Every structure is written in structure tokens, then in C-alpha cells.
Amino acid sequence: MKEIDTLPFFSFLESSPIGFANISLDGTIRYANPAFCHFLGYPLEELLDQNFRTLTLEEDISKDVKEFEKLKRGGGESYTLEKRYIHKDGQVLWAQLYVSVIKNEQGEIQSFISQIQDITAIKQAELNLRKGDTSFRNIFHSNPQPMVIYSTESLYFLEANEAALVLMGYKVEELLKLKLLQILDHADQDRAAKLLQEDSGSLRIKGEWNVQRRDGRIITVEVNSQLIQFSGQKARHLSISDVTERKHNERQIKHHIKAEQVLNDISFRFVNSRPEEIDDSINEALKEIGLFTQVDRAYVFQLSNDISRLDNTFEWCNRGIEPQLDQLQGMPVDSYPWIMGRMNRFELIQYEDLAEIPDEAVREQAILGDQQVMSILIIPMHYENELKGFVGFDSIKRKKLWSATDMNLLRSLTDLISWELIRKEKALELIQAKEQAEESSRLKSVFLATISHELRTPLNPILGFSSILPDYSDDQLVKEMAGMIHTSGDELLHLLEDLFDLSLANGNRVACHPRAVKGVDLFCIGRAILEEILISSGKQDQIRLTFSGDICLFTEVLVDDAKTIQILSILFKNAVKFTDTGEIEFGMQIDKTAEHLILSVRDTGIGMGEKDSKHIFEQFRQIDEFYSRAYGGMGIGLSIVRKYVALMKGQIRLDSTPGEGSLFQITLPVKFPTRKAAKENERSLVENFSFIEGSTILVVDDNPLIHEILKIYFEFPASESGIPVQRSSKNGLA
Numbered sequence: 001m002k003e004i005d006t007l008p009f010f011s012f013l014e015s016s017p018i019g020f021a022n023i024s025l026d027g028t029i030r031y032a033n034p035a036f037c038h039f040l041g042y043p044l045e046e047l048l049d050q051n052f053r054t055l056t057l058e059e060d061i062s063k064d065v066k067e068f069e070k071l072k073r074g075g076g077e078s079y080t081l082e083k084r085y086i087h088k089d090g091q092v093l094w095a096q097l098y099v100s101v102i103k104n105e106q107g108e109i110q111s112f113i114s115q116i117q118d119i120t121a122i123k124q125a126e127l128n129l130r131k132g133d134t135s136f137r138n139i140f141h142s143n144p145q146p147m148v149i150y151s152t153e154s155l156y157f158l159e160a161n162e163a164a165l166v167l168m169g170y171k172v173e174e175l176l177k178l179k180l181l182q183i184l185d186h187a188d189q190d191r192a193a194k195l196l197q198e199d200s201g202s203l204r205i206k207g208e209w210n211v212q213r214r215d216g217r218i219i220t221v222e223v224n225s226q227l228i229q230f231s232g233q234k235a236r237h238l239s240i241s242d243v244t245e246r247k248h249n250e251r252q253i254k255h256h257i258k259a260e261q262v263l264n265d266i267s268f269r270f271v272n273s274r275p276e277e278i279d280d281s282i283n284e285a286l287k288e289i290g291l292f293t294q295v296d297r298a299y300v301f302q303l304s305n306d307i308s309r310l311d312n313t314f315e316w317c318n319r320g321i322e323p324q325l326d327q328l329q330g331m332p333v334d335s336y337p338w339i340m341g342r343m344n345r346f347e348l349i350q351y352e353d354l355a356e357i358p359d360e361a362v363r364e365q366a367i368l369g370d371q372q373v374m375s376i377l378i379i380p381m382h383y384e385n386e387l388k389g390f391v392g393f394d395s396i397k398r399k400k401l402w403s404a405t406d407m408n409l410l411r412s413l414t415d416l417i418s419w420e421l422i423r424k425e426k427a428l429e430l431i432q433a434k435e436q437a438e439e440s441s442r443l444k445s446v447f448l449a450t451i452s453h454e455l456r457t458p459l460n461p462i463l464g465f466s467s468i469l470p471d472y473s474d475d476q477l478v479k480e481m482a483g484m485i486h487t488s489g490d491e492l493l494h495l496l497e498d499l500f501d502l503s504l505a506n507g508n509r510v511a512c513h514p515r516a517v518k519g520v521d522l523f524c525i526g527r528a529i530l531e532e533i534l535i536s537s538g539k540q541d542q543i544r545l546t547f548s549g550d551i552c553l554f555t556e557v558l559v560d561d562a563k564t565i566q567i568l569s570i571l572f573k574n575a576v577k578f579t580d581t582g583e584i585e586f587g588m589q590i591d592k593t594a595e596h597l598i599l600s601v602r603d604t605g606i607g608m609g610e611k612d613s614k615h616i617f618e619q620f621r622q623i624d625e626f627y628s629r630a631y632g633g634m635g636i637g638l639s640i641v642r643k644y645v646a647l648m649k650g651q652i653r654l655d656s657t658p659g660e661g662s663l664f665q666i667t668l669p670v671k672f673p674t675r676k677a678a679k680e681n682e683r684s685l686v687e688n689f690s691f692i693e694g695s696t697i698l699v700v701d702d703n704p705l706i707h708e709i710l711k712i713y714f715e716f717p718a719s720e721s722g723i724p725v726q727r728s729s730k731n732g733l734a
Contacts, residue, residue, distance in 0.1 A: 021047075030048070053065065056083060056084070071101060096119050096224075100113050105264055119239070121143055141161045146167045146242070147161045149230050154179070155181060157179075168214065184210065188209050207223065220243050223238050259408075259409045266413065270419075282417055286316035294400070295395050295400065296318045300315075301390050310333060343390050348379055350402065372396050374395055376393070378393075380414075383422050388421065391414040462485065463486060470482050517561045518557075529565070529569055530576075533572050545586070549587065557673075560648060571666075575603040578605035582604030587599070598668075603661045604660065617638045641666075648668050652667075
């Protein structure tokens with residue numbers, strides 16, 4: 001019953017004198033209105049789930065089923081026939097049956113609507129006529145069914161009962177002066193004339209006709225006729241049923257179903273529109289709705305952010321209608337004081353005749369009059385109780401009164417447009433925020449790279465001079481102070497290198513460069529780096545190093561070895577920094593099956609809790625302020641690790657417990673090189689640099705202090721090179 005009880009006409013169906021029923025595809029009754037139940041003498045609960053076949057007289061089942069099955073197969077939209085039903089008390093009743101289909105959004109038949117009209121009295125009258133019953137005139141005039149008789153030769157009316165006179169609005173003497181064709185609507189007269197010319201006497205004239213009442217109103221009737229002898233001449237007896245209301249209801253139901261389909265199509269298009277497609281979707285929606293509701297112009301006005309101006313941002317015009325969009329930009333809000341007053345109160349404006357607009361709307365009358373608007377509908381567009389503008393619909397070629405179905409459709413469209421405009425606004429804000437964030441990140445990266453370079457320039461001479469100063473003095477205090485300067489400078493250099501690496505990673509200027517390398521070579525390099533970092537820290541007596549590997553390390557893999565070593569260096573530095581005593585373990589494995597290189601660094605240092613583990617890979621994040629002061633650093637190393645691992649499409653796993661230590665495990669995808677590629681890579685690694693022997697090497701640097709350091713290195717008496725050094729005039733050494 002879903003297709004029926006969701007329609008706005010459900011209450012009408014319940015009170016209609018015409019019998020209505022909703023029939024499933026197998027012929028089962030799913031709903032019946034009171035008139036249908038009364039006609040058959042059954043309460044609703046007894047009719048539900050009965051099949052229409054069981055309620056039909058056996059002789060009429062075949063013709064009804066034939067039409068029903070034809071409709072199911074898509075053979076038309078409806079069918080009508082006369083058939084006999086069996087009343088609950090056993091009596092046989094005649095009915096005019098009209099069956100039409102109900103389809104879903106995909107155009108598939110879901111069920112059927114059956115309408116029945118009791119014609120038992122008409123059939124009884126016809127039977128009496130065939131029998132030549134002398135009481136015909138009494139039955140004819142007292143019958144509640146409208147009936148007329150006309151001459152088949154002159155086509156003049158010969159008789160009409162009271163019900164027919166009331167239906168058509170004539171007095172009997174007026175109707176008897178008219179011919180049959182004269183009461184038909186002009187659109188039906190030619191069709192009727194052709195049909196009457198073909199009337200050989202055996203023809204049974206039936207069907208739907210549009211009849212013009214005496215007052216000019218057009219009604220739709222369904223007629224059934226038979227040839228009779230009346231007052232000594234050939235005549236036809238017409239039984240007339242007023243189906244105006246039924247046809248109106250059919251049109252309304254179809255219109256409502258179509259309106260829902262149109263709205264669903266628009267909603268689907270909106271939902272699937274990207275932000276940059278929203279404007280086109282709104283314009284297309286205005287066109288679709290405008291054509292469906294038969295208006296001449298549909299448009300959207302949006303309020304400016306400061307609520308001082310109105311802009312006509314979207315418009316659709318029917319053929320022959322002049323667009324107004326370009327002329328209606330930047331309109332002051334006080335140009336429409338009456339409209340905006342109604343809009344601010346979220347009141348709808350609807351006028352079938354523009355002349356009915358109140359006198360206070362003087363400005364609006366002038367503007368709409370210039371646009372030749374005859375009828376108007378304006379719906380406020382708001383979001384979260386804030387007016388955003390309005391959507392309007394103009395009828396210019398004719399006066400128009402919008403139906404309840406159209407009003408609901410247009411309200412829903414206005415809500416959809418409002419939501420889409422808000423979605424577009426939010427999307428633009430997100431895009432702008434993203435662009436600002438990216439620009440901020442780019443500027444930060446540029447700043448970090450620049451400051452790293454600028455600080456490294458004066459730092460290099462400090463490291464150089466502090467490293468050779470002890471060789472020029474026998475004073476132990478000088479040697480110690482030079483060593484402390486060099487150690488501090490070296491720590492600062494590492495921080496600057498981290499900053500530079502971070503700026504490169506953030507600036508998306510780092511690419512992955514895999515090459516063939518043996519796992520054992522990577523392992524040995526990592527081991528040497530870890531041992532060197534531990535010795536440099538002075539903790540070699542407090543921390544024990546352990547190493548683990550597998551036989552697969554002798555396999556060659558394709559991996560970015562430079563970034564892999566850099567990742568290990570950062571993890572080694574952190575492990576040594578945050579471990580005062582205990583053990584640090586470095587492990588490496590190659591999983592040939594999964595094609596993974598697995599690196600692990602485990603320490604027995606301070607560890608961290610679950611809360612800190614979630615943020616430790618973010619830039620400039622450390623465990624807490626206490627550890628930041630105690631151990632130093634800026635908290636950018638692990639951020640670089642995360643970026644490089646992501647660049648190499650790897651994964652990081654961290655297991656850590658406060659006071660017990662941490663385990664960092666890096667899993668990197670690798671490929672295995674072919675034998676030819678491995679040999680070429682091996683030759684590239686074993687380069688013969690003997691060609692530079694006896695050559696002059698030019699070193700160029702714009703920092704004079706670098707020149708002094710290199711000159712001292714090369715000329716120092718302890719140097720075994722004995723390389724002569726000359727200074728050029730353009731900041732170079734040779």
C-alpha cells in the first residue's frame with residue numbers, strides 16, 4: 001500500500017464516491033477505499049489479500065485477465081472495460097473498470113490502481129430496452145444515471161433524463177433544440193463527426209468525450225450506447241458517466257509521481273556534483289523545474305555577506321523570455337523593501353495576479369511590471385535560521401496558480417539549492433585554508449633551508465679551526481676548550497642538518513632513488529655508524545651493543561640506501577641519547593617472500609607511554625618539557641623518519657614502555673635486481689680514481705675562512721700529502 005498511502009491524495013481516495021483499489025502484480029488486493037468495499041459488500045480486512053479473479057463473474061475473468069497481463073508486459077498505460085463482479089451476498093453487479101499502472105523511479109511497474117463505477121442500473125435499463133419493456137420511460141427518467149437519446153439521422157436529441165440535464169446544465173426544452181455535436185468540445189467534434197459517419201447501426205459507440213456544459217465549463221464523460229427504436233425512428237441510447245473528477249485525480253497522481261522523480265533526479269545530481277560543478281547543477285535544476293512547472297523564468301538571488309546587497313546569481317529563462325541576470329547585480333537590499341520584509345520573516349510570496357500585490361510594494365510592482373510578470377512565486381532561502389536569499393518563479397505569458405504538488409516541489413528545490421550553496425561555500429573555504437596551509441608550509445621550508453645554510457656557513461670554520469687548534473698548542477686547557485668548542489659545534493651542525501632534511505621533506509623536493517645494494521653492506525654500515533655514535537657520546541662503558549641479522553642479508557636488494565642509512569642514523573642517535581645504561585640492539589632482516597627489508601632498533605632507555613607514542617612522529621614534538629631540557633634536541637628526527645618511510649612506501653611500528661625502553665621497527669618494500677643489473681651496479685661501485693693522480697684540484701668557496709682551514713690542512717707539517725697550495729685571485733685554492 002506504500003504507493004497509495006504516501007500520496008497527498010490518500011485522504012481524497014478515502015472519501016471518494018468512486019471505488020479505488022491498489023492491485024499487486026499477481027492480482028492481489030493491497031488496498032481498497034470505502035466506496036470499493038461498499039460496492040462489493042465486504043469489510044476492508046476481508047478484501048485484503050483476495051485476488052480480483054475470485055471477485056469476478058466466471059464468464060468475465062478471461063477478458064479481464066487478458067488485459068491485465070497485457071498491461072504487465074508493458075502494453076500500454078491503462079485499460080478500461082465493463083465487467084461483472086460478485087457481491088458478498090451473491091448478487092451480480094455491473095461495473096465500469098479502469099486500470100492504470102504505478103511505476104517506480106526506474107520506470108518499472110510496481111502495482112496497479114483500479115477504479116470501478118457502478119453501472120448496474122444502466123445495464124438493467126439496457127436490458128429493459130432490449131425486452132421492449134413498456135415501463136421504459138419511467139425507468140429512463142427515474143434512473144440516477146445520466147441518459148439521453150438522439151436520432152441517428154438528424155443527430156438531434158430526442159429525450160434526456162433529469163440526471164443528464166443536471167450534469168450538462170440544460171433545461172429539457174433547450175437540450176432538445178441541439179444536435180449531439182453541438183454539446184461537444186471543439187477539440188472532439190471532428191473525431192465524433194467521423195465516428196458518426198461510420199455508424200452503420202451495428203456500431204457500439206463508447207469512450208471518453210469532452211462535453212461543454214451550458215455555463216461553458218468543460219467536463220469529461222464516459223459514454224456507452226446502443227441502437228434502439230424510439231417513437232418510430234432509429235435512435236441511440238447513451239448512458240453517460242461523469243469522469244471529470246477521476247481524470248483530474250489521475251492527472252494529479254501522475255503529476256505527483258513525476259514531481260518526485262524530478263526532485264530525486266535533481267537530488268542525485270547535487271549529491272554527485274563536485275564543488276566546481278555545483279553552479280552548473282543549479283542552473284540545470286532551475287531549467288528542469290521550470291519546464292516541469294511550466295513557468296517562464298526561474299532564478300536565485302543571494303544576499304551579500306554584509307546583508308546589504310542582492311545578486312541575481314542563477315537564472316533560467318524559457319524560450320522567448322528576456323534574461324534579467326546581468327541587470328540585477330549588486331542591488332541594494334532596500335530596492336525590495338516589501339519582498340525583503342517577507343523574506344526576513346521566512347514568509348512565502350505567491351500571487352496569481354500581480355495586480356493583487358499590496359500598495360506598499362510600490363517598488364516591487366514597478367520592477368516586476370517592467371519585466372512583464374503576470375504571476376509570481378518567491379520562496380525564502382535560509383540556512384540554520386539565517387536568510388541567505390530567495391528562489392523565485394515568474395509566469396509571464398499567462399496567469400498561473402501553483403498546485404500543492406508544485407509548491408512542495410519548489411520548496412524542496414529551494415532547500416536543496418540552499419544546501420548546495422552552503423556546501424560550495426564550505427568547500428571554497430577548505431580549499432583556501434588548504435592553499436594557505438601549503439603556502440605556510442612552503443615558506444617554513446624555505447626559511448628552514450635558508451637559515452640552515454646561513455648558519456652552516458659560519459659554523460664550518462668554527463668546526464675546522466677547533467679541530468686543528470689542539471695540534472698548534474701544548475696547553476692542555478686550550479686542547480680541552482677546543483674539544484668542547486668542536487663538540488658543541490658538531491651538535492649544532494647535526495641540528496642544522498636535521499632542519500635542512502626536514503625542509504626538503506616538507507617541500508616535496510625529496511625523491512626515492514633505489515639502487516642495488518647487498519643487505520650485508522647496509523648492515524655493516526649501520527653497525528659502524530651506531531658504534532661511532534656511541535663512542536662520540538662517551539657512553540661506551542655504560543651501554544652494550546648487540547646485533548642480529550639473518551643469512552638473507554647476503555642477498556642484493558633494490559632500495560634507497562642513502563635514505564635507509566639516514567633513517568638508521570636518526571634512530572641510533574635517539575637510542576643512544578635516551579639510554580643512560582643498558583643495551584641497544586640493531587637488527588636487520590630480508591623477507592624474500594614478502595619482499596621486505598626489516599630494520600629494528602631496540603633500547604633500554606626511558607621509553608614512553610601510549611599518549612606520547614601517538615604524537616612522537618610529529619614535527620617538534622618530544623615526550624615532555626622535562627626530557628626536552630634534560631636531553632636537548634628539537635624533536636624533528638622522528639618526523640624525518642616518518643616522511644622518508646612514507647616516501648619509500650614503508651611502515652613504522654613502535655612498541656614502548658616507560659622506564660623499560662623502546663623498539664622501533666621499519667618495514668620497507670624492496671625488489672630483487674636481475675643478475676645483469678647487479679653486475680652493472682657492482683662496476684659502478686668499484687670506480688678507479690687513479691686518473692686524478694698528479695692533477696691539480698681547484699677548490700672554490702666564497703668564505704675566506706674555509707680557504708684558511710684547507711690551506712692549514714694541506715700545508716700542515718704532519719700531513720703526509722705534501723700538497724703545495726696556491727691562492728687564486730677569485731676565491732679559489734689550487
